[in-house]
Amino acid sequence: MEAFDNLLLGFSVALTPINLFWCLVGVILGTVVGVLPGLGPAATIAMLLPLTLKMDHTTAIIALAGIFYGARYGGSTTSILLNIPGESSSVVTCLDGYQMARQGRAGAALGISAIASFVAGTVGVLGLMLIAPPLARFALRFAPPEYFALMVLGLAMVVFLAGDSMVKALLAMLVGLWLATIGTDLFTAESRFTFGQVKLLGGVDFIAATVGIFAIGEVLVNLESQGGAEIFKLSRGLRNLLPTLQDLKDCRFAFLNGSVIGFFIGALPGAGATVASFLSYGLEKAVSRHPEKFGTGVIEGVAAPEGANNADAGGALVPLLTLGIPGGNTTAILLGGLILWGYKPGPLLIQEHPQLFWGLVASMYIGNVLLLVLNLPLVPLFAQILRLPYYVLYPLIFGISIVGVYSVNNSLFDVWMMGLFGLLGYLMRKLDFPAAALILGMVLGDGLERALRQSLMMSQGDITILATRPISGTLLLIAVTILCLPAIRKVRSWRVEAVEREG
Amino acid sequence: MKLRTILLPITVATVMAISAGFAWSQEFKPSKQIEAVVHTGPGGGSDLLARAIAELLQKEKLIPQRMQVVNKPGGGPAVAMSYLAEKKGETHTIGFFTGVWVTNPLTTAEATVTVKDLTPIVRLVLEPAVIAVKADSPYKNMKDFIDAAKKNPKQLAQSGGSITSRDNLMRLLIQKATGTQWNFISFPSGGERLSNLLGGHVQLMVIEPQEAGEQIRAGNLRVIAALTEKRLAALPNVPTIKEQGIDVPLIPQARGVLAPPAAPREVVQYWEGVFERFEKTASWKQYLEQNQFEDGYLKGPPLSKFLDDLTVQMREVLKEAGAKVVR
Numbered sequence: 001m002e003a004f005d006n007l008l009l010g011f012s013v014a015l016t017p018i019n020l021f022w023c024l025v026g027v028i029l030g031t032v033v034g035v036l037p038g039l040g041p042a043a044t045i046a047m048l049l050p051l052t053l054k055m056d057h058t059t060a061i062i063a064l065a066g067i068f069y070g071a072r073y074g075g076s077t078t079s080i081l082l083n084i085p086g087e088s089s090s091v092v093t094c095l096d097g098y099q100m101a102r103q104g105r106a107g108a109a110l111g112i113s114a115i116a117s118f119v120a121g122t123v124g125v126l127g128l129m130l131i132a133p134p135l136a137r138f139a140l141r142f143a144p145p146e147y148f149a150l151m152v153l154g155l156a157m158v159v160f161l162a163g164d165s166m167v168k169a170l171l172a173m174l175v176g177l178w179l180a181t182i183g184t185d186l187f188t189a190e191s192r193f194t195f196g197q198v199k200l201l202g203g204v205d206f207i208a209a210t211v212g213i214f215a216i217g218e219v220l221v222n223l224e225s226q227g228g229a230e231i232f233k234l235s236r237g238l239r240n241l242l243p244t245l246q247d248l249k250d251c252r253f254a255f256l257n258g259s260v261i262g263f264f265i266g267a268l269p270g271a272g273a274t275v276a277s278f279l280s281y282g283l284e285k286a287v288s289r290h291p292e293k294f295g296t297g298v299i300e301g302v303a304a305p306e307g308a309n310n311a312d313a314g315g316a317l318v319p320l321l322t323l324g325i326p327g328g329n330t331t332a333i334l335l336g337g338l339i340l341w342g343y344k345p346g347p348l349l350i351q352e353h354p355q356l357f358w359g360l361v362a363s364m365y366i367g368n369v370l371l372l373v374l375n376l377p378l379v380p381l382f383a384q385i386l387r388l389p390y391y392v393l394y395p396l397i398f399g400i401s402i403v404g405v406y407s408v409n410n411s412l413f414d415v416w417m418m419g420l421f422g423l424l425g426y427l428m429r430k431l432d433f434p435a436a437a438l439i440l441g442m443v444l445g446d447g448l449e450r451a452l453r454q455s456l457m458m459s460q461g462d463i464t465i466l467a468t469r470p471i472s473g474t475l476l477l478i479a480v481t482i483l484c485l486p487a488i489r490k491v492r493s494w495r496v497e498a499v500e501r502e503g
Numbered sequence: 504m505k506l507r508t509i510l511l512p513i514t515v516a517t518v519m520a521i522s523a524g525f526a527w528s529q530e531f532k533p534s535k536q537i538e539a540v541v542h543t544g545p546g547g548g549s550d551l552l553a554r555a556i557a558e559l560l561q562k563e564k565l566i567p568q569r570m571q572v573v574n575k576p577g578g579g580p581a582v583a584m585s586y587l588a589e590k591k592g593e594t595h596t597i598g599f600f601t602g603v604w605v606t607n608p609l610t611t612a613e614a615t616v617t618v619k620d621l622t623p624i625v626r627l628v629l630e631p632a633v634i635a636v637k638a639d640s641p642y643k644n645m646k647d648f649i650d651a652a653k654k655n656p657k658q659l660a661q662s663g664g665s666i667t668s669r670d671n672l673m674r675l676l677i678q679k680a681t682g683t684q685w686n687f688i689s690f691p692s693g694g695e696r697l698s699n700l701l702g703g704h705v706q707l708m709v710i711e712p713q714e715a716g717e718q719i720r721a722g723n724l725r726v727i728a729a730l731t732e733k734r735l736a737a738l739p740n741v742p743t744i745k746e747q748g749i750d751v752p753l754i755p756q757a758r759g760v761l762a763p764p765a766a767p768r769e770v771v772q773y774w775e776g777v778f779e780r781f782e783k784t785a786s787w788k789q790y791l792e793q794n795q796f797e798d799g800y801l802k803g804p805p806l807s808k809f810l811d812d813l814t815v816q817m818r819e820v821l822k823e824a825g826a827k828v829v830r
Binding site: 042043045046047049050053139140141142143144183184186187188189190191194196197198199200201202269270319323324325326327329330332333335336339340342344345346347348349409410450454457458460 | 544545546547550551554555557558572573574575576577578579581582585607610611612613614615657658660665666667686687688689690691692694695697698699701702704705716717718720721723793794826827
């Protein structure tokens with residue numbers, strides 16, 4: 001098999017001492033960057049580009065890619081331990097991961113996150129190796145109507161984030177959609193809801209909003225309760241600090257789910273890892289035997305999104321390396337790096353520079369193994385953070401949040417926004433509105449509105465374009481079915497009741 | 504008595520003249536890290552250019568201190584421009600501008616700063632653009648496309664940026680000159696614009712030759728017109744739009760350097776000197792060639808005139824585009 005030969009070539013490149021060293025440096029740096037909220041892999045890679053000019057190009061891309069997918073491993077750490085999303089794609093991990101930490105299962109959460117990331121990351125690399133060109137061609141068939149249908153499917157997941165009250169979830173989602181409109185409209189260059197603020201012309205900063213709602217909101221809520229010195233239980237013994245075999249068995253589908261959805265969404269330019277993690281979480285909940293437990297600390301609820309955001313990293317490299325099209329911010333910088341080193345990324349890159357592509361692919365296998373080996377033993381160490389008394393932990397959360405949010409754009413305005421969202425998060429908790437639904441609205445709102453307007457531009461205002469195209473029609477049908485599920489369930493339970501009454 | 508009365512003012516006057524002379528001949532030299540403001544996030548066009556220029560300046564030892572790129576994204580260039588304006592009096596900050604720094608304030612009421620408020624230093628790059636179609640499409644030149652557009656008004660589509668972007672403005676100018684109409688679909692990133700063209704969902708796009716280069720080599724794209732005065736060196740077989748009989752004003756995409764408002768003369772002279780030497784270096788020429796940019800070196804009064812003329816031209820074109828022009 002040709003791919004196998006190429007892979008051997010790749011390993012011969014990747015296993016040289018210098019490439020191994022820089023792979024290790026890249027993934028360690030990536031993990032650190034992922035753990036720290038605010039600082040992201042995009043900015044880090046941009047800052048390190050000048051240093052790479054003196055390196056061999058394959059070594060350089062191995063290191064930079066290591067930062068890229070390594071960050072997806074680290075992002076879950078603060079999400080689970082402190083309810084602070086380390087990366088925007090780790091927002092979903094906060095939902096069940098943090099709850100698991102509160103129940104004393106932080107170790108299991110961190111551990112399964114590392115394992116899921118490894119499995120999905122490796123599947124992503126496999127995909128990149130085996131099906132990158134055909135997948136890229138398939139992804140080209142995704143036009144705005146298909147993106148719209150995908151976003152609607154994502155929003156349909158709100159059904160699964162509803163908790164007790166569907167109305168509250170929908171309201172929260174609508175607020176999220178509104179927040180997404182703030183900023184400059186792409187199509188008409190008009191400003192919307194900016195209240196005259198220059199700083200809002202770019203929209204609400206996503207990190208500021210999520211860190212505010214989750215982390216600051218959490219701190220504010222807990223300030224009320226007069227807890228003891230230790231809020232979180234922590235199981236004793238190393239065995240309890242890692243996922244059990246039962247946990248691994250429970251997550252079988254989650255691993256598959258995360259891998260496939262993450263990789264596929266990653267290959268769609270502009271979709272994003274956050275969308276992938278939401279979709280994966282929603283799907284996991286849909287097929288679960290105990291969907292009502294999601295949000296209270298279910299391990300699959302950590303495994304699925306964490307796997308998705310790792311497979312997404314592999315997927316994002318598909319359009320970059322097979323077509324020269326960057327899918328998101330970080331891949332845009334990797335593209336910039338390739339151009340800076342004198343390459344011309346495009347459809348002929350793999351053919352003309354096989355040692356670059358295959359060396360990178362092989363190094364990603366190695367990198368994922370390195371990350372697993374690095375992250376698993378660190379789990380008990382990280383989990384110790386929770387033994388800190390609350391009067392140390394909460395100021396710590398506060399401090400990390402402020403510094404993290406400030407560091408995104410060097411903007412104090414963002415920090416004020418974070419504070420505002422913290423108050424919002426507090427209110428939402430007190431009134432029992434699901435914050436996840438709001439975040440879902442914010443994440444998908446942009447893409448949804450854009451895709452809808454683009455679709456209508458394509459069809460001259462004919463909205464049936466969304467249903468008549470095969471792919472978008474199918475996705476929309478699935479979304480509608482999902483949305484009808486609660487109604488179907490209700491009807492079924494009425495029927496059961498009716499039968500029982502008669503019987 | 505009389506001598507002292509005369510001596511004192513004379514001494515004072517002499518001392519003042521000498522010290523004024525010193526101040527006049529005092530040169531500016533950066534003594535700490537230099538800030539280079541860009542309006543995109545890491546990875547955006549301006550960001551990559553600024554980082555490359557910073558790297559080359561340091562490599563050629565043209566600046567004694569490090570140049571650090573500072574990303575100030577938001578509202579197009581609005582946040583970056585207001586940040587640069589706030590740095591008035593600060594001598595170690597410069598900003599990298601592009602065409603949107605001129606056009607954006609014309610349509611955005613919240614923008615507090617226009618390019619007239621800032622101090623022009625140098626224009627470095629003129630980015631040419633070309634019109635590309637999918638390689639297997641039936642349009643071999645502009646005439647084919649215009650004919651098809653006439654037969655199917657409002658059916659064909661072009662992918663591009665926002666409606667105030669150069670892509671759309673060129674489209675409007677060409678539509679007006681040829682009496683045709685086709686749709687414009689906005690995509691925020693160049694990657695999406697290209698993928699929609701390759702996927703056949705739009706028929707046309709305005710693209711930089713560097714981006715198109717690899718796609719052409721792979722046989723995916725065909726360039727049917729160059730939006731430049733003369734044919735591009737890398738694409739000698741592609742006629743310009745004027746050669747094909749469509750006479751439209753060409754909107755330049757310029758990139759260069761600005762300083763905070765009312766920058767002191769020594770600072771301006773320093774930077775002009777640096778970039779004058781920079782423009783002559785071999786590594787800059789190599790960079791221009793690699794990226795298929797045109798050397799747009801311009802400084803001083805001609806640069807100010809260029810920016811003013813561009814503002815006037817943009818205002819006209821934007822009004823015709825139907826954008827709300829607020830200043």
